[in-house]
Amino acid sequence: MSVLDTIKEIVVEELAVDPDEVTDDASFIDDLGADSLDIVELVMAFEEEFDLEIPDEDAESIATVNDAVEYINENA
Amino acid sequence: MKLKDKVAVVTGSSRGIGRAIALDFAKAGAKVVVNYRSKEKKAEEVVEQIRDLGQESFAVQADVTKMADVKSMLAAAKDSFGSIDILVNNAGITRDGLLLRMKEEDWQTVLDVNLTGTFNCTKAVTKTMMKQRSGKIINITSVVGVMGNAGQANYSASKAGVIGFTKSVAKELASRSITVNAIAPGFIKSEMTAELNSELKEEMLNSIPLARFGDPEEVAHLATFLAADEADYITGQVINVDGGMVI
Numbered sequence: 401m402s403v404l405d406t407i408k409e410i411v412v413e414e415l416a417v418d419p420d421e422v423t424d425d426a427s428f429i430d431d432l433g434a435d436s437l438d439i440v441e442l443v444m445a446f447e448e449e450f451d452l453e454i455p456d457e458d459a460e461s462i463a464t465v466n467d468a469v470e471y472i473n474e475n476a
Numbered sequence: 477m478k479l480k481d482k483v484a485v486v487t488g489s490s491r492g493i494g495r496a497i498a499l500d501f502a503k504a505g506a507k508v509v510v511n512y513r514s515k516e517k518k519a520e521e522v523v524e525q526i527r528d529l530g531q532e533s534f535a536v537q538a539d540v541t542k543m544a545d546v547k548s549m550l551a552a553a554k555d556s557f558g559s560i561d562i563l564v565n566n567a568g569i570t571r572d573g574l575l576l577r578m579k580e581e582d583w584q585t586v587l588d589v590n591l592t593g594t595f596n597c598t599k600a601v602t603k604t605m606m607k608q609r610s611g612k613i614i615n616i617t618s619v620v621g622v623m624g625n626a627g628q629a630n631y632s633a634s635k636a637g638v639i640g641f642t643k644s645v646a647k648e649l650a651s652r653s654i655t656v657n658a659i660a661p662g663f664i665k666s667e668m669t670a671e672l673n674s675e676l677k678e679e680m681l682n683s684i685p686l687a688r689f690g691d692p693e694e695v696a697h698l699a700t701f702l703a704a705d706e707a708d709y710i711t712g713q714v715i716n717v718d719g720g721m722v723i
Binding site: 435437441444 | 603606648649651652
């Protein structure tokens, strides 16, 4: 499964949203209704799935599905 | 049965207030994980008593100052019972002495168990409770954390720390319907208070309007209430069970 698909799957699971809503440029907060705790849970799920550590200052820059894909591709 | 089918983990529940809470939870219908650090036999006795009450229970050895221990304890609770609905951070110790003579080790050990232990267990249970969108965390603090006590600078600092921690975490987790409250017992009859000398006990008795020491069960009843659905709208509070010692 591609990084994009894996991330979308995690987002659907963690935010309990419809898969159709999770477009490539969907913003976790603005489009998918995530709050600050959701973001922490998402980041922790990414860390677990891709076996990497995402520092807080980097986590702040991950706002959309695309941001997450880019970050994982560059750092995992 | 206020706690029917709820799953509770009570740290330091082989004796004293923790034991009374574990038993009261079981009477209210909860499945209870009994935690101990060194008193295995005492813990197994509590487990037996809970089973006699018709509830499921088992004991887990874990040192709350060690995150790895805490994680495996909570994993065992979740694997066996399917969820964790209630966490009671009760494990606590004293190393009393006047500040001038207090060893750094006595300061550090008390903070490690009472405050860091509470942090470890709360942090480790949070993910599970957030996913459940429900949970009750009850921290056992002390009136000493509110009013201070000569000879207990370490203990009172750790218990005051627990109060600040309770309020902050209550705010952080409220959006997930997780409540976090603290119970501040006054002078409760237990092994911990049995060590105090009789002169001090007499003096304390004079400062209690209800003019008697409390029983562990009297603390446990409040814990059971705070753990029940009835207390869903109460969070971030510190409630004294102290015979009016602090008014």
